[in-house]
Amino acid sequence: xxxxxxxxxxxxxxxxxxxxxxxxxxxxxxxxxxxxxxxxxxxxxxxxxxxxxxxxxxxxxxxxxxxxxxxxxxxxxxxxxxxxxxxxxxxxxxxxxxxxxxxxxxxxxxxxxxxxxxxxxxxxxxxxxxxxxxxxxxxxxxxxxxxxxxxxxxxxxxxxxxxxxxxxxxxxxxxxxxxxxxxxxxxxxxxxxxxxxxxxxxxxxxxxxxxxxxxxxxxxxxxxxxxxxxxxxxxxxxxx
Amino acid sequence: xxxxxxxxxxxxxxxxxxxxxxxxxxxxxxxxxxxxxxxxxxxxxxxxxxxxxxxxxxxxxxxxxxxxxxxxxxxxxxxxxxxxxxxxxxxxxxxxxxxxxxxxxxxxxxxxxxxxxxxxxxxxxxxxxxxxxxxxxxxxxxxxxxxxxxxxxxxxxxxxxxxxxxxxxxxxxxxxxxxxxxxxxxxxxxxxxxxxxxxxxxxxxxxxxxxxxxxxxxxxxxxxxxxxxxxxxxxxxxxx
Numbered sequence: 099x100x101x102x103x104x105x106x107x108x109x110x111x112x113x114x115x116x117x118x119x120x121x122x123x124x125x126x127x128x129x130x131x132x133x134x135x136x137x138x139x140x141x142x143x144x145x146x147x148x149x150x151x152x153x154x155x156x157x158x159x160x161x162x163x164x165x166x167x168x169x170x171x172x173x174x175x176x177x178x179x180x181x182x183x184x185x186x187x188x189x190x191x192x193x194x195x196x197x198x199x200x201x202x203x204x205x206x207x208x209x210x211x212x213x214x215x216x217x218x219x220x221x222x223x224x225x226x227x228x229x230x231x232x233x234x235x236x237x238x239x240x241x242x243x244x245x246x247x248x249x250x251x252x253x254x255x256x257x258x259x260x261x262x263x264x265x266x267x268x269x270x271x272x273x274x275x276x277x278x279x280x281x282x283x284x285x286x287x288x289x290x291x292x293x294x295x296x297x298x299x300x301x302x303x304x305x306x307x308x309x310x311x312x313x314x315x316x317x318x319x320x321x322x323x324x325x326x327x328x329x330x331x332x333x334x335x336x337x338x
Numbered sequence: 339x340x341x342x343x344x345x346x347x348x349x350x351x352x353x354x355x356x357x358x359x360x361x362x363x364x365x366x367x368x369x370x371x372x373x374x375x376x377x378x379x380x381x382x383x384x385x386x387x388x389x390x391x392x393x394x395x396x397x398x399x400x401x402x403x404x405x406x407x408x409x410x411x412x413x414x415x416x417x418x419x420x421x422x423x424x425x426x427x428x429x430x431x432x433x434x435x436x437x438x439x440x441x442x443x444x445x446x447x448x449x450x451x452x453x454x455x456x457x458x459x460x461x462x463x464x465x466x467x468x469x470x471x472x473x474x475x476x477x478x479x480x481x482x483x484x485x486x487x488x489x490x491x492x493x494x495x496x497x498x499x500x501x502x503x504x505x506x507x508x509x510x511x512x513x514x515x516x517x518x519x520x521x522x523x524x525x526x527x528x529x530x531x532x533x534x535x536x537x538x539x540x541x542x543x544x545x546x547x548x549x550x551x552x553x554x555x556x557x558x559x560x561x562x563x564x565x566x567x568x569x570x571x572x573x574x575x576x577x578x
Contacts (some may be wrong), residue, residue: 315549
């Protein structure tokens with residue numbers, strides 16, 4: 099693991115870019131010198147880790163007291179993609195924007211992406227937990243499908259916050275029943291890209307005894323700011 | 339308004355019984371001497387204000403910093419009921435316990451109860467806001483149907499937390515569309531007495547631009563303790 103840049107922000111958060119083999123990542127750590135519980139933060143459907151909404155969420159969470167990491171997993175974000183991958187991605191965007199049925203193209207685009215992303219996240223987790231400034235137990239926040247995959251195979255993940263569970267590949271809809279860690283699931287009531295009933299069905303399917311759904315009004319990017327605070331307190335209950 | 343007893347608790351909360359004409363009530367106020375925003379707390383379906391779960395909720399909320407009031411409204415709690423009222427109430431309990439369809443008996447039992455309760459709550463609100471230790475804006479917490487009725491007719495109510503919206507009389511299901519204040523609605527996912535889909539439909543129906551649903555696992559009495567904290571913070575956003 100190589101840190102390639104470091105910047106101390108006004109709120110005391112240290113923001114460092116790193117590479118881990120082919121994986122580019124960012125680590126945000128709070129000012130405090132004691133090891134902070136680690137939260138892995140993944141953006142839905144392979145959007146880049148440099149995307150401003152993810153960065154804002156990561157910075158706020160680090161300022162609150164967590165170590166936060168985001169990566170561009172294989173074929174995600176700024177990582178290279180095959181011509182076939184690019185075509186499926188374009189097909190998916192086109193179908194979504196046209197309001198067409200996207201199940202099959204979603205499955206062929208996101209299904210393999212989740213399979214490829216999970217090992218990169220585990221590699222990153224190994225490296226991050228070896229640092230003195232991060233500790234366990236580990237939380238996960240964001241992209242529902244990758245979170246389900248990781249929670250199913252990675253016992254170090256102790257609690258997870260999921261966002262926008264309307265479209266999730268078949269494999270992860272099945273895996274949801276096997277998830278037993280505490281969950282906080284966010285649902286935007288009128289999320290144009292995430293059918294409400296499917297998200298409710300997914301919430302119902304999780305095997306966790308402690309799972310909470312927070313639904314708010316508005317579209318995909320309209321999650322109210324106070325949900326960030328609620329998320330931090332959710333992690334406080336399970337990672338502290 | 340006559341205070342008939344006063345008790346200072348270990349957490350500093352002053353707990354006072356009062357009567358206001360025929361209305362018996364309890365007022366919990368925090369230790370601080372400055373006027374605290376008032377929260378009206380009503381128990382579902384006319385259960386008594388002395389019920390331990392309501393009392394615990396009121397005390398915690400007062401210790402947090404709010405003035406909290408509960409009353410036994412007309413025909414609720416320990417107030418006298420007509421023989422006809424007692425029969426409908428018994429019919430309702432029997433139908434619920436037997437798992438029978440309760441819509442009609444619910445309507446004939448709860449519909450009139452809500453109509454009779456609302457004026458008593460408004461009378462109480464007038465009296466409470468005249469006290470130096472309480473202030474506005476006012477919050478409401480608890481019984482969904484009475485809360486809808488009050489929010490529809492009482493402009494002093496600025497935010498409301500509703501619980502268990504599975505069965506709500508027709509009149510209040512209609513009124514829900516006219517409610518525009520910020521709402522926090524709690525749903526127990528497997529509440530035996532409150533069909534989930536009806537609660538979701540009610541949440542959808544509210545006219546409020548800011549409304550949040552918190553759903554948790556378990557039955558009617560299983561709401562996790564952290565929802566009390568979340569409720570306090572919801573009121574902080576709108577009453578402070």
